[in-house]
Amino acid sequence: MKLRKRILVAPLNWGLGHSTRCIPIIQALIDQGFDPIIASDGVALELLKKEFPSLIHEELPSYNITYSKKGIFFKYKILKDAPRILKTQKEELQKVKELVKTYDIVGIISDNRFGVRHKNIPSIFITHQLQVLSGATTWFSTRFHHNVIKKFDECWVPDAAGKLNLSGKLGHLDHPIIPTKYLGPISRFNRQNLEIIYDLMVLLSGPEPQRTMLQDKLLTELSNYNAKVLFVRGVIEPEQLVEKKENITIYNFMTSNELETALNQSAIVVSRSGYTTVLDLAKLGKKAFFIPTPGQTEQEYLALELQKQGLVPTCKQSQFKIKDLERVKDFKGLSFETETNFESLFSLF
Structure with a gap:
């Protein structure tokens, strides 16, 4: 019997959005004959455990991202947390090496986790923020994000490629940084003709x-x-x-x-x-x-x-x-x- 190829899927634990938009990708991997390994932390990992209880789940180091009580201080809090975030990224890289060896993983799909990649394995980075808007520091935050994306083999954007799209200038560049593919506006949901309750x-x-x-x-x-x-x-x-x-x-x-x-x-x-x-x-x-x-x-x-x-x-x-x-x-x-x-x-x- 031929073994199913194992793909590591790792969404960032920042709210539930990164994990929920990975659900249709995980299901598609299963439908296409792959064996997804799910890796994350916190509520993102707990949600995916509930959605796919029969799959293998691994815990990754946590970025512990929280907001300030006042929105105007959010940017400064992220800058203050930057050294810890970079430390976590290094821990992620080490953990991924271990997972690749343990499970014989042949591909990686990272949804905004900077350290979930491997130099010898096709590594995908999912993001809708090819431009990272941060007010006066947009140039810096965008350049930082581009430096992260360049370390992956492909970038997948969950949006349409043309002028009719949902992410606007966030998800579209005149000149791609690395090979970039547009997934279309993916969702775990389907429209149903149900009575409004x-x-x-x-x-x-x-x-x-x-x-x-x-x-x-x-x-x-x-x-x-x-x-x-x-x-x-x-x-x-x-x-x-x-x-x-x-x-x-x-x-x-x-x-x-x-x-x-x-x-x-x-x-x-x-x-x-x-x-x-x-x-x-x-x-x-x-x-x-x-x-x-x-x-x-x-x-x-x-x-x-x-x-x-x-x-x-x-x-x-x-x-x-x-x-x-x-x-x-x-x-x-x-x-x-x-x-x-x-x-x-x-x-x-």
């Missing part, structure tokens, strides 16, 4: 303490909202918990299948403007309201860009009021159809 769905994720700060604000605002609400906190815990508060049903987390159904059954979605969320909602053709994470320039750019295009309204976290949801009816919503040729992508392995 929820007037509003809140879908949270992202690093602390900002996730909790938005959660508390929204629960306060929704206490006087006369509509049926599904509230998913985005907290990965050992057991799924469900709580009901009058018109609001609260989950700590949902699996991909549960989320797919719930999103299809919801009229409007309130969430961060993280890029993976944008991909998911575009695949499902949803109307939404975006509240970007304070200080995260990428999310702020995406939210404003999509608002400018007349697709999704947005506002700052500190300014959100429940009446802002009335603006959604004046926007088109998200929609994007495309197919990904995984067979061609995986031919590198």
